[in-house]
Amino acid sequence: MTRPNRPTRPDAVLVQAVIAGALCFAHLHDLAAAAGQDGWKAWAYPISVDLLLVAAWRRLRSQGPSRLAWCWFLIALFASLGANIATAGFLDLADPPALLRLGVAGWPALAFLGGTLLAHSAAERPPVPPAPDTKPKTTPGAQAAETETDASPEAATEDTPALPAATSPAPAAPTVPVPAALVEHARKVAADHEARTGARIDTDTLRARLGVPPHLADAIAAHLA
Template sequence: MTRPALRLDAVLVQAVIAGALSFAHLHDLAAAAGQTGWKAWAYPVSVDLLLVAAWHRLRNGGSKPAAWCWFAVALTASLGANVATAGLLSLNGVPAWLRILVAGWPAVAFLGGTLLAHGSRTQTPEPSPEPVPADIDDPDASDDSTAELPPAPVPASAPGSASSPVPPALVALARKVADEHRARTGTAIDTTTLRSRLGVPLPLAEAITTHHLT
């Protein structure tokens, strides 16, 4: 049970060491390029924050090309500082082009951070609710609404069979039609009339009349 905790601690220690080394290299390069005092310490923070902001945008949606672009820019700045301070470049005589890059970095970082912070995020559209037939949910619907009902679906297990299960919604609609017929005529609805009102096959109308309306 303790192995995951030890493994997590090792990862954190490694991340702290790598971050400290990268931070120091960025500071040394900025100081060698003429950025003295607190400005030299602000450069590592700026590079690392842009790197984290780009990675956060990649993990949480948004414009993937823009996030990858700024992630590559920040990673290049970090790797470049580490390589430059490895003895390949004399910190006592930094070339002019590197001084220009270091001096222009704050504007680049500010632009990248602003675009990442205020860029559009990808949103998943919410599914629209399906319409509910008014004839089933509204008990006060007029008789005209049932006269123009669309043909009811027949169960796929045995189309047109009297022994096939009848959908509960169709049973409820049939009872409503039967009650309206009895209230209007004073007699029970017959199979032929029920079939024409529901728009279903005759065997299904017979099954409803036999098993659900008696």
Template sequence: MKRSPIRVDAVLVQAVIAGALSFAHLHDLAAAAGQTGWKAWAYPVSVDLLLVAAWHRLRTLRAAGASARSAWSWFTVALAASLGANVATAGLLDLGDVPDWLRILVAGWPALAFLGGTLLVHTPAPAEQPSTDADTGAAEPAPVEAVIEREDVASLEPEPVPALPAFEPEPTPAPDPAPDPTVVTVPPALVAHARKVADDHHARTGSPIDTDTLRARLGVPPVMADAIAAQLA
């Protein structure tokens, strides 16, 4: 047997019953205070709308972390009007002979409800706070700037390597005999740099640097490496 997808919510049913009873009590009190016809039906609508508007505004202000005193005040006024009507129609007052002060309250309610609704609707909303690290409770650490002296900066800079001359051998159909190393022109700066490399190699290994190692350290063609080695000898 297929069950119906509609389920009765006890809380919703209770809310409907309570709302209907309160609505009827407000209507009876307004009618007894001289508000006949459609006006007696408008009073419970006005009270309930003000109650709902104040509750909605109250939740909005509390979620934004702003003061909700005004919303609480109008919520209390609407709740007092609803509870007062429920208590008054329970036999405490003679609805056939309503006192003058109650007639004054009922007659002045529309202006009071209009004022409360206007203030609740047109009160400016609180400005949104910029996103910070307040959720985590930790403040962002201040950036630390490293102070470096001029001498330290100079020591950190690498020694400039002299630019190597462009060397593009032209292809020939047959291999030429090995050229004379003394014919190749080597810049003096490159020779000085190669001498430092050779001295460093000799200090670390105790033996003179060979041509292949010198060529690999300098990154030059074999012909230029032979020319440099010939000038270092």
């Protein structure tokens, strides 16, 4: 499938960038040549300045604001802008000042340092916030409900084996101490009652004849049985 040929239209921004870049390149070349850098060295200076400017701007665009990138961007911009102003007649390029010669001579080392730091230094990243806790929070009411559920009789029956019920022994009847003399007297009363009536004396009659409380009468009757 062939695509229709679209007419090529010049981009005004691109044309403007090419013109500005060419003029800046020429000004840097002229300044380097006036400072004593002749031949290919004068052509290398504008390339070095523009590459450092582009590298710093790319670092700012790709990794966000950085003091290092801003520092080298301003240094390269100052070198480019200074060359444009210096070649506008403010300096005598036939006899440049010693400070200009010093700056042009030291630029290669400065540009090499800036390019190395921009290429190999770690980007300044903001601290990463801690991840939110995705574990559901349990309210006190829900915890109480879970506790009641775990302690329910059904859960206890399923988790805990049934134990045989313990058989408690029957409580022993309390023993009441009875004096021997009272037991002998009770035997005589019982024998006399049986002789007169022909039947054994019961507990109520024995209690009435002896004048003792019911529990003591029961204890005496147990001795007579």
